Amino acid sequence: MTRPRISARISAISESATLAVDAKAKAMKADGRPVIGFGAGEPDFPTPDYIVAAAIEACRNPRFHKYTPAGGLPELKQAIAEKTRRDSGFEVDASQVLVTNGGKQAVYEAFATLLDPGDEVLVVAPYWTTYPEAIKLAGGVQVDVVTDETTGYLASVEQLEAARTERTKVLLFVSPSNPTGAVYSPEQVEEIGRWAAEHGLWVVTDEIYEHLIYGDATFTSIATAVPELRDHVLVLNGVAKTYAMTGWRVGWLIGPKDVVKAATNLQSHATSNVSNVAQVAALAAVSGDLSAVARMREAFDRRRQTMVRMLNEIPGVVCPEPFGAFYVYPSVKALLGKEIRGRRPQTSAELAELILEEAEVALVPGEAFGTPGYFRLSYALGDDDLVEGVSRLAKLLAEAH
Incomplete structure (x- = not known):
């Protein structure tokens, strides 16, 4: 009897979809493609200096x-x-x-x-x-x-x-x-x-x-x-x-x-x-104190408003206003089945793949979060990249018919 090499318990675990999207976007960037990634959920700011200084001092303490x-x-x-x-x-x-x-x-x-x-x-x-x-x-x-x-x-x-x-x-x-x-x-x-x-x-x-x-x-x-x-x-x-x-x-x-x-x-x-x-x-x-997060929150809030406005201007996209974290979760159900550059994506996962290939924009489809028909986009990235990325997305999705 041949026993499985990997246990059923571990085989049943799925790869982190958000990290997978981020890894693919980074790999494409490494190949020289100008990918803008909305996948990973991490602030684009450095860790505050006083925190880094404490870590450096800790390294010296036996x-x-x-x-x-x-x-x-x-x-x-x-x-x-x-x-x-x-x-x-x-x-x-x-x-x-x-x-x-x-x-x-x-x-x-x-x-x-x-x-x-x-x-x-x-x-x-x-x-x-x-x-x-x-x-x-x-x-x-x-x-x-x-x-x-x-x-x-x-x-x-x-x-x-x-x-x-x-x-x-x-x-x-x-x-x-x-x-x-x-x-x-x-x-x-x-x-x-x-x-x-x-x-x-x-x-x-x-x-x-x-x-x-x-x-x-x-x-x-x-x-x-x-x-x-x-x-x-x-x-x-x-x-x-x-x-x-x-x-x-x-x-x-x-x-x-x-x-x-x-x-x-x-x-x-x-x-x-x-x-x-x-x-x-x-x-x-x-x-x-919380002064560092206050500065980040101000930037996130600005980006949040910009992203919600731009996404809601795209025909077929419905984006409720989020009031926390740094994500938007728009519905793209109205775009599924429509033709875009010779393809008819039937799922948000297929649409996300098309967007990555054609617009060089990485985002995570709703399938990863238990609700197909949606995208998650993080606005924890620079203002210029955010506007450029959503603009690329809007230009591509405008071709849907």
């Missing part, structure tokens, strides 16, 4: 040349607890914090710690590409709650209740959202949180975009809005988006002490401690 506690540097865990109190009003102790290798490890460890095989997780679609794979690896069953542009990609309690079964254990709650930029109002957050508490559900809330909010929108942590959830909520966060530190790989998980202890045990065998130099950089970030 203490950080050795193993440190698997769950994080004590001073960083304390600083994260204080930052959480400052930014969302959620009171936690340092023992309730686990420092992880980026937000993705926090996502995986949250589901690995909570789920047994067959446990169901309610996931609002469109969703970030990593959530389904983390749930699947943990043996969980994803139950999609599908939203669209008519509601601004916001799920209602009625939709959530319709999807709940006796096997539902977790609600994944994300506001601001990747990929849509949707932000729930304080009233909606409280209503959903109270519904989850009433039914004894765990809530895993990803707050990585908490500081990237625009217009009249406000960030509300479900952990703060509904105090009775306190013993059944895990908060995921990190420094990547707020401080332009995507490559430093520092995230965290906050929750009840027993869950955090269990997740720390898992991490102690999987990776042990996060790089000490990166942890010291994160300490400088979360201990400092």
